[in-house]
Amino acid sequence: MTAGRRSETAGFEEHRLDNGLRLLHLPVRAAPVALLMLTYEVGSRHEAPGMRGASHMLEHMMFKGSARFHRRHGNSIHQQLLPLGAQVNATTWYDRTHYFSLVPRQGLDLVARIEADRMCDLSLDAADLETEKAVVLNEYDRHLGDPLERLHQAVWRAAFARHPYGTPVMGVREDIQAFERARLLAHYRTHYRPDNATIAVIGDVESEVAMDIVHRRFASIAAAGGAPQATPPEPVQAGERRVTVACPGAPGIVMLAYKSPAGADADLDVLELLGLVLAGGRLSRLHRRLDAAGLASETWTAVSRLREPGLLQLGAVVHRERAHRQVEQAMREAIEDVRSDGVAEEELARAKARARGELLTSRDGPLAIAMQLNEAIAAGDWRLYAAAVDRIGAVTAADLRRVAGRYLTERALTVGYLADGQDRDTATQ
The missing domain is CATH 3.30.830.10 (Metalloenzyme, LuxS/M16 peptidase-like)
Known part of the structure; x- marks a missing residue:
């Protein structure tokens, strides 16, 4: 055969x-x-x-x-x-x-x-x-x-x-x-x-x-062939966009979403670590800044590993007595600090340890392996799964500063507010 x-x-x-x-x-x-x-x-x-x-x-x-x-x-x-x-x-x-x-x-x-x-x-x-x-x-x-x-x-x-x-x-x-x-x-x-x-x-x-x-x-199933279907291209974003979702009883949330590279781009690995430096746990930049000021109780980060450019999302849960605009401003200041001054080696090491640990502990058994492998296939190269730990290890502090300057810009930013519908200080205009 x-x-x-x-x-x-x-x-x-x-x-x-x-x-x-x-x-x-x-x-x-x-x-x-x-x-x-x-x-x-x-x-x-x-x-x-x-x-x-x-x-x-x-x-x-x-x-x-x-x-x-x-x-x-x-x-x-x-x-x-x-x-x-x-x-x-x-x-x-x-x-x-x-x-x-x-x-x-x-x-x-x-x-x-x-x-x-x-x-x-x-x-x-x-x-x-x-x-x-x-x-x-x-x-x-x-x-x-x-x-x-x-x-x-x-x-x-x-x-x-x-x-x-x-x-x-x-x-x-x-x-x-x-x-x-x-x-x-x-x-x-x-x-x-x-x-x-x-x-x-x-x-x-x-x-x-x-x-x-x-x-x-x-083997007997015939191939269809043909060119891949083209996706309508997204025009280059030329300025900040804003959206507010009002939902009675919902917690206040501020989300900053920046355009990110495609899943197979090496810059996405850097951006994922940058997200952890900013919002990956209680020692992250955003959590320390927002918690110390009594602005937010929780922060998180999510990066999309897709076939085409996606989003890096940074979120914060707003304290009830605080305004969304205050939280947004504090988040922007923390991000600007990273863009201007970069990150410390200690911060990078902490982000790498968390990323590697989450990768390795989520590969326990055939089903867990398959779930990660599936996303690498979808991003365009199954070998992204095999090389993920090594790629994380190769990222430097200089990479983080370069990527922050390239992607964490206002022209590529979409700001989202989730509000309970009664807070007048969530206006986006």
């Missing part, structure tokens, strides 16, 4: 089938289990107006059945896998949709058969679609009931006026309600194909066994 190309990096074996499907294999001997994760490089970034939320809807429909695995045959996906004690789930994000099953290792071939069948022969019944639209709309409403999620969505919408990253991954209500089988099927056929997918097999299974199973189940 032909298995295409093969290479090895950091314990992973990488194979490429002739139809373009990538296989990553990593042996993990802690227990006699195997995890199969299938990552498709399609998410909300690939959706045009009218189809916003299509990738998330397809994720739901993929569990409704395919030609050979369907409840009408008495062998639905859950009927097959749950009796094995399997952990089965899926998620959708901006750049990818992934499906995973953690099973006793003897169940690996069954998982591969299921994934191969729904890769090329999804049922997508119209009646099931109508039922599932109600499920998704209920999930959509639950998300909007979370004040912090509403702030997050408002900030991304303001920061990305044209790019699809400005639309929630779940989509918008009017599009979800209007989904029809034919258009969803076209979205499925465009993106669900072997040359747009990566299979990871992680666990107590030999490379030859994993390769044989994947080849037998997937």
